[in-house]
Amino acid sequence: MIKIDDIKSNKEIGLLIQISCVSLDAMGYTEHGLRHANIVSNLAGRILSELGYDRRQVELAKIAGYVHDVGNSINRHNHGISSALLMYPILKEMGMPIEDVVLIISAIGNHEEEIGTSVNDVSAALVIADKSDAHRTRVRSVNYDPDDIHDRVNYSIKKNFLDIDAANKTISNKFYMTENSSVMEFLKIYLSRIDMSEKAARVLGCTYKLYINDVKINAPKKLSEKVKDKFNIE
Secondary structure (H helix, E strand, O other), X not given: OOOHHHHHOOHHHHHHHHXXXXXXXXXXXXXXXXXXXXXXXXXXXXXXXXXXXXXXXXXXXXXXXXXXXXHHHOOOOOHHHHHHHHHHHHHHHOOOOHHHHHHHHHHHOOOOOOOOOOOOHHHHHHHHHHHHOOOHHHOOHHXXXXXXXXXXXXXXXXXXXXXXXXXXXXXXXXXXXXXXXXXXXXXXXXXXXXXXXXXXXXXXXXXXXXXXXXXXXXXXXXXXXXXXXXHOOO
């Protein structure tokens, strides 16, 4: 079985992540390099692990999280699809079973809130992990622009926690912001991501809760009977 350590040691994948980071730096985006790749990989794996998924699913979530943004090396537009197309031959050449390859590319090809949706459990874990990575360390200190809302919002986030409560089937995202920005600005740029995270949590049989400075921001929708039956939730 191909594991996350095999992926991290692959020079081709490493170069794609490096070029993606350089390209987005030139365009003025927040950090999308190894820091982001490792954080999303770890979070995606932790989500499935703490919800009781098997080792294979956890490992695939880690891999999807690590490689989900390599398509930025081509273009920011539709980078999820580009990432999937780039990773398909690489993963096959590494000897990954085709059913695992297909699962990963469907997940990374659907992680963009503009065009994607959670199509499987790995996909859902990737979405939540990716959208939760908002923090001041993502702001490139050399290019920090106080007039840019993305820089202001991310720089204001001093702490960020993702809590998974398997017993109560809840996933809580907690952000702690300074006065460099505001909740209104946070919602202005993250609302579509929050909506996508809510839907992803339901795919995992959970509800998603968002807190900013310990204040609950959203009202999680109740799980449907179909989801309850799937996960044996009363």
